[in-house]
Amino acid sequence: MSKCDESTYLGFDFSTQQLKAVELNSDLQILNNAAVQFDTDLPEFRTMSGVTIHKDGRTVTAPVLMWVKALDLLLDRLKIAGVDFSRVASLSGTAQQHGSVYWQKGVHQKLQSLQPNRFLHDQLRDAFSLADSPIWQDSSTTEQCQQLENAVGGPEKLAEITGSRAYERFTGSQIAKVYQTKKAVYNNTERISLISSFACSLFVGDYAPIDYADASGMNMMDLKTKEWSPQILQAVAPDVEAKLGTPVPSYTNIGPVSKFYVERFGFNPQCRVIAFTGDNPASLIGMRLKTGDIAVSLGTSDTLFLSLRQPKLILEGHILSSPIDKDGYMALLCFKNGSLTRERIRDSCVEGSWKLFNELLNSTPRGNFGNMGVYYDIQEIIPSVKGDYRVNKANVQLSKFNSKEIEVRALIEGQFLGKRAYAEDLGVSLGENTRIFATGGASNNSAILQVLADVFNSPVYTLEASNSAMLGSAYQAKYGLVRSDTSFAEMTQNLPPPVLACEPSRDANEIYAPMVERYRALIKNITNQK
Ligand SMILES: Nc1ncnc2c1ncn2[C@@H]1O[C@H](COP(=O)(O)OP(=O)(O)O)[C@@H](O)[C@H]1O
């Protein structure tokens, strides 16, 4: 075997509930993987599902040192799993989007001189001016969102510049909140990273730049020029540009892995680090989506996304820069109440068993006898609603359904009816050639996927690995090295094709097209009641 054939590529995924990594060979086949679960492997940080929900119910953070410690642990686990770090030609990674990390003044030097005989978390204990990073579940910045929209002339204008109207979890309003409520922290901050660029910084031993795709989830970058918008920066906080650095294309080859990894884990000093990006952009890479395909990710959050050639002005949802083509775009819808809400209903109905949950789901007919429900444990993004709402066939609101099986089907149907309704609002038209690509933890559940196929009246496909974000970041690791000689399509052409998981039932459209309209009416009704 030539030296080139022996090369491997690593992809890391700093997602909400866990840190995972995968090793691929040069044909992009999976060799090894490992994971660290935040709640159970690192109980000392006392997170629930990877996060801390504060007393106000709107502020949601995660301890930044937990992510550092998870990396120490994960690298050991990868070694035990059989990864030979000396063969790794390049690595890249991905992270939950929007969250921000605040590096303390003077840490730059520390990052460059990490000691190989000590744990990372030990050396970076005092590295952060804010110990708890705001993350994507946070919804505490309504006031700052208003300020950003006012500064540019309204929500439409902000969406036109950045790809999104102001959203509470987006980083611009989060930084503004830190500046307004914790001035000492802000003044003591040398650099602000996204979680993706923070993780990349740990590998390069220097502050890593933010990539275009994840930068478009901040409400601060001009989506067309890929530069920070001076008008918006001014409204966020003073001197913020110097703290952010300059954004770069997502496949940028940032530099070699730092000496720490060479000396502690035996990485080759030539191993390159490719920019890290957000988990939804990385998932788009991992799924190798074609025009017209729709991706549905069923992770902690549920998301729906697709590739776009040109940006468009939308007020519900987001337009992001594409992670593989700096002139391309992607559209993204995010739903906060995904897997954790499914877990809540599973636990209340069948005490934690997905098998029993599926039996209940399969025992009810499509359309659920006309019953319908929407379940939002935390303030949803679209629609902006919290609480559980149930209606019967006559659209009369009920406080509960009279059977567990109706509850289970109402939850899953309601979640997918919402996705279809907002996707249609985005301009998606479902047709004969539409293919849905499912990914994320719940895409391992074929009973749930069958409802997805039925509600969208389209076939659902899955890929070799259910974590397309992690896989996508490992593809990006290789793409960042070879892109001057080969296109992404060529690089991935020999990968196994997606597998058909479910086809829609014959009566699917007849049942669900009217239910989408009933879903819209229900949401209108709920929002009018508020
Ligand atoms: N068989 C299953 N059926 C439904 N959901 C599942 C199943 N297995 C795992 N999950 C869900 O997957 C979620 C984690 O998904 P994952 O994509 O790994 O999340 P993230 O990357 O956001 O941390 C868990 O919260 C769990 O509820």
Ligand SMILES: O=C(CO)[C@@H](O)[C@H](O)COP(=O)(O)O
């Ligand atoms: O906020 C968003 C996207 O806008 C979320 O999708 C986060 O990126 C979290 O991802 P997961 O941990 O659920 O994969």
